[in-house]
Amino acid sequence: METITDIKGVYASGIASGIKKQGKDLAYIFVPDAIACAGVFTRNAFRGACLEHTRSCLEHGTVKAVIINSGNSNVATGEAGRANVVRTATKAARLLGVTAEQVAIASTGIIGVQLPIERLEAGLETLLDNPRKQEGTIAAEAIMTTDLTSKQTVRSATIAGQEIHIAGMAKGSGMVAPNMGTMLAYFAINAAIPQKLLQTMLAEACDCSFNMVSVDTDTSTSDMALLFATPEKEIDLSVSENYRAAQKLITEACIDLAKMIARDGEGAEKLLEVCVENAASLSDARRIALNIVGSPLVKTAVHGGDPNWGRVIMAVGKDPGVEVDPGQVDLFFGSQQVFKNGEPFGDAPRERVAKELKAEHVFIRVDLHLGSHTARAWGCDLSKRYVEINVDYN
């Protein structure tokens, strides 16, 4: 299994419709027999009109399909923007043989510019000419914006004697921060999980994955994760062992894509993984982990391989709202301890830290010795290329 359309009953593809100057920019995922679809959305006040539509669809029945365009986010576009969402959903519904309330809509790209709706509508005619294509990889390419690589994952587990598979795709490279930490992610799981439970499980998985990744601390107006459940396998989730196994599967798939997003952060050359252990609360653990991966000074030090671990200490303490006892903090770069009980540790750890920072995957661990809560966050280094990419996005 490689892609979302390897899940039985899941169809997807993508085309170039001319919304972007070049490249694929329009995709669909269609799950005609979906028995449930769960969604998690950005908390930015300027949510795109498509998110309001999609949220409403999820509340009123089972979503069967999603239409995704890249190149234009249809955000901050007012009444005309809302009308364009309705036109898109109506047209796609007719071509798919479902209702407009069964078609989720997602848009990603520049903010504040009206969608070229005629081109999008013409594109839908071509895209949905055959809506049962098994081209998940092409769909994963069509949802990219500044991403350098398409992002897909497949995870499998045997739960109650049955082979359960989850497959997903995501895009996200800049304007990536909680809540939530990606722009778009779509999954399908071949287990008949009912709507309410599916929603709880996706939300939990997002909290440990997309909500724990930061490229630039900026929260997109277009973030969306959807998870379709197909009727293929019945599993009894009232058995807690089954529930935990299914939750683990969904969470792992989300973490896979979250890490790919961090690694493909705009201009990034390294994946930065931060683990904060033994915090007084889960919220403290998460905030500190995110403060470290989000700190421009930590990110530039990681980029340059500069063993300036004091910047991590700064980031651990920078939020006055979290509980930290400086005299109890331990700090590690990889396996190298550099700080112990409020004092620098060892003789010349800077050289060994510099070596840890040369790796493509940099791992920083903080032990607060205050409680029992742990969180993990993912980010990337900050390079001149990030600035280049973003000084002239148009």
Added chain:
Amino acid sequence: METITDIKGVYASGIASGIKKQGKDLAYIFVPDAIACAGVFTRNAFRGACLEHTRSCLEHGTVKAVIINSGNSNVATGEAGRANVVRTATKAARLLGVTAEQVAIASTGIIGVQLPIERLEAGLETLLDNPRKQEGTIAAEAIMTTDLTSKQTVRSATIAGQEIHIAGMAKGSGMVAPNMGTMLAYFAINAAIPQKLLQTMLAEACDCSFNMVSVDTDTSTSDMALLFATPEKEIDLSVSENYRAAQKLITEACIDLAKMIARDGEGAEKLLEVCVENAASLSDARRIALNIVGSPLVKTAVHGGDPNWGRVIMAVGKDPGVEVDPGQVDLFFGSQQVFKNGEPFGDAPRERVAKELKAEHVFIRVDLHLGSHTARAWGCDLSKRYVEINVDYN
């Protein structure tokens, strides 16, 4: 008047003591007849040992002097670091003829490296050979780290018929964010303001100035602002008109230096000023203003002159904890409105926005139409030079 030593009874100078590889790195300010000294400090949990000493001094009597070194922050240095603060204060006190509890200590520079205390002590002998020098400008140079320019201000006002002057200096260029938004700032005012009142006034001034500036959202472990009051002029601050005039004078001096710090942000080419109007609360106004000046995507757009105003819209909405009604928001770049009542405004504002972004001082104004609270924040653009400066700080 140009510098802090133009205030009667205020002495200062600086020298190169060898803490930095090159350049001046050790300064003093001495106000032997100070009748009060107020201080505001970083809220980072990893405060330098010198901050604990200085805070304790302020609580136990009137501080008469401050010794400032650049090149090493003496933070995260444990017991040895604390002992070095005591040695510095004791030595300086002897040379100045005061007690160690009357000598504030400040250190700024790399974190996690022990101070070269012998060099610092030898430097104090030279620096304080004559502790009544009127070389404020040299002191302002000696407290710089990555700053490209020294930062000084003088403000004057006639209050109750008397000429009141405040003069100050600051350093700060990176690791600049609330609380508080600078690393070091020192002021003297020639008005006999009692300790408690002086503390209240300085805290209020910092909230509108140093706490509203962000270069990189990273909060230093060494931030400190001190304000000395000299006995020269008596003003009756129980008269509310006098109080307001004195508060305004102190706030304006702090804002002067805050703007200089933002303009001299590491790698910055532009000053970014953001005004958020008519928020539901002062806290909302401040958070939104800081989210805009702190956004890497806004900062890169300002750097590149990219009229991508949607990024400001994103930043206005990104914090789920603040009240924003997207349908009521107005957005202006300089005098050019680009967004009105939740819709893009006008035909082709992108060209006009691009023109506004060409200026050295970029002004963004957001009207939330929700309440009556206004806040102003200052920041700078994000350039490749920022990354260059920070990938290899050592």
